[in-house]
Amino acid sequence: MSINYAEKIPNNVELGSNRTLQRALEQWQPAFLNWWKELGPTDFQANDVYLRTAISVDAKGWAHYDYVKMPEYRWGIFLADPEHDRRVGFGDEFGKPVWQQVPGEHRSALRRLIVTQGDTEPASVEQQRLLGHTAPSLYDLRNLFQVNVEEGRHLWAMVYLLHAYFGRDGREEAEELLARHSGDADNPRILATFNEPIRDWLSFFMFTFFTDRDGKFQLKSFAESSFDPFARTCKFMLTEEAHHMFVGDTGIARVVRRTLEVMSETGSDDPDTVRHAGAVDLPTLQRYLNFWFSSSLDLFGADASSNAAQYFATGIKGRPDEKKFADHLAAGTSFDLEIPDGSLGTRVDTIPMRNAMNEVVRNAYVDDCMKGLTHWNRILEAAGHAYRFTLPSTRFRRGIGSWANIPTDPAGNRITQEAYDAQLGSWLPSDDDRAFVGSLMQRVTEPGKMAGWIAPPDKGVKDRPVDYEYVRVV
Ligand SMILES: [Fe+2]
Numbered sequence: 496m497s498i499n500y501a502e503k504i505p506n507n508v509e510l511g512s513n514r515t516l517q518r519a520l521e522q523w524q525p526a527f528l529n530w531w532k533e534l535g536p537t538d539f540q541a542n543d544v545y546l547r548t549a550i551s552v553d554a555k556g557w558a559h560y561d562y563v564k565m566p567e568y569r570w571g572i573f574l575a576d577p578e579h580d581r582r583v584g585f586g587d588e589f590g591k592p593v594w595q596q597v598p599g600e601h602r603s604a605l606r607r608l609i610v611t612q613g614d615t616e617p618a619s620v621e622q623q624r625l626l627g628h629t630a631p632s633l634y635d636l637r638n639l640f641q642v643n644v645e646e647g648r649h650l651w652a653m654v655y656l657l658h659a660y661f662g663r664d665g666r667e668e669a670e671e672l673l674a675r676h677s678g679d680a681d682n683p684r685i686l687a688t689f690n691e692p693i694r695d696w697l698s699f700f701m702f703t704f705f706t707d708r709d710g711k712f713q714l715k716s717f718a719e720s721s722f723d724p725f726a727r728t729c730k731f732m733l734t735e736e737a738h739h740m741f742v743g744d745t746g747i748a749r750v751v752r753r754t755l756e757v758m759s760e761t762g763s764d765d766p767d768t769v770r771h772a773g774a775v776d777l778p779t780l781q782r783y784l785n786f787w788f789s790s791s792l793d794l795f796g797a798d799a800s801s802n803a804a805q806y807f808a809t810g811i812k813g814r815p816d817e818k819k820f821a822d823h824l825a826a827g828t829s830f831d832l833e834i835p836d837g838s839l840g841t842r843v844d845t846i847p848m849r850n851a852m853n854e855v856v857r858n859a860y861v862d863d864c865m866k867g868l869t870h871w872n873r874i875l876e877a878a879g880h881a882y883r884f885t886l887p888s889t890r891f892r893r894g895i896g897s898w899a900n901i902p903t904d905p906a907g908n909r910i911t912q913e914a915y916d917a918q919l920g921s922w923l924p925s926d927d928d929r930a931f932v933g934s935l936m937q938r939v940t941e942p943g944k945m946a947g948w949i950a951p952p953d954k955g956v957k958d959r960p961v962d963y964e965y966v967r968v969v
């Protein structure tokens with residue numbers, strides 16, 4: 496299916512054949528553009544940015560690269576091609592044909608999942624809106640904007656589903672998606688992580704690594720959904736999402752490389768010496784990592800969850816890569832959950848597998864996060880340094896589930912509240928850390944030049960050199 500660019504809203508869903516839906520979306524479009532201008536990137540809206548735009552949903556060559564002014568980006572509606580005779584892949588309806596319309600009994604649950612996913616997309620754009628001021632290079636500036644316009648497109652993807660399949664309620668929800676704002680005291684975004692400020696580029700890289708990766712696992716679970724238009728929408732979103740995590744993974748790797756250079760130049764790994772030389776010391780990186788990883792863990796929901804069981808049983812939300820599992824019913828099996836017990840102990844609670852689905856997805860996410868740590872630790876190892884990054888335990892600093900508000904150290908050992916309060920400041924970025932990182936954030940706009948705290952990337956974007964003028968600043 497090719498994408499129709501002649502229409503106001505590019506799409507591969509034959510929008511032109513449904514006038515009512517087309518008109519409703521064309522009415523939402525100016526509201527979206529207003530939101531983009533008011534709460535999207537604060538700088539460079541009038542500049543040419545070298546961006547990719549989706550032009551097909553083919554695995555090969557789905558994107559076109561060229562200079563675009565961000566407000567003129569072609570945000571559109573693209574669903575992965577339908578699968579012939581697709582069947583429900585898990586739960587009680589296993590093997591029956593998938594749904595092309597929303598079954599009445601699953602309407603509110605599906606709407607809730609789509610709205611919650613949709614809410615995260617514009618939220619992250621709002622969180623990142625000031626970063627253009629302080630981009631460490633034109634290459635990074637361009638990557639930030641690429642992520643931003645694609646999160647805008649992901650909002651479009653969810654709004655399409657709301658308009659097309661949920662009638663009046665859906666249209667109201669679509670308006671609400673532009674009315675809630677990240678960090679707003681009265682009308683915040685739905686999930687806590689998406690109300691955390693992102694004031695510096697270290698936070699941006701951690702966010703794209705850890706929080707966009709939560710998005711990846713949610714989308715992979717939704718790509719299994721029996722509601723076929725939802726599954727196809729999320730499947731294509733994953734294609735774009737991969738780049739966001741690449742930005743995080745390579746961004747942190749480049750910070751580590753630069754820090755190692757400074758450590759070797761100064762002959763010291765003392766954090767103060769590293770800071771004086773204008774780089775981020777490794778323990779500060781670890782504290783940022785602790786913050787964003789633990790915050791992102793809560794996005795998966797409670798470890799024991801009757802909602803998760805219901806989503807799986809009814810076929811509306813599966814497990815990532817459901818095909819890899821042998822048992823798609825997960826009906827008579829169980830899951831051992833380690834939960835807090837007594838004053839400082841733990842015990843194992845055996846719960847039905849379906850109730851543990853959030854934990855199953857969270858564990859898959861943790862394994863995926865470990866790959867990034869292995870990558871960064873290999874850079875440290877190759878440079879002959881003994882320092883290693885560690886991933887905190889999933890018990891650490893949790894706000895949701897059995898471990899919510901249970902004091903543990905980053906390794907997951909239970910400790911007293913007093914010990915926790917006394918040490919938390921050393922495990923998370925302090926005001927001083929944030930002020931120091933903030934002081935490094937200086938805008939660099941000469942093509943190919945990098946700020947002093949980050950190494951250049953290995954290569955540029957889409958066969959362009961690193962010193963390409965990714966954003967035309969004049
Ligand atoms: Fe997204």
Ligand SMILES: [Fe+2]
Pocket residue numbers: 646707710736739
């Ligand atoms: Fe993303």
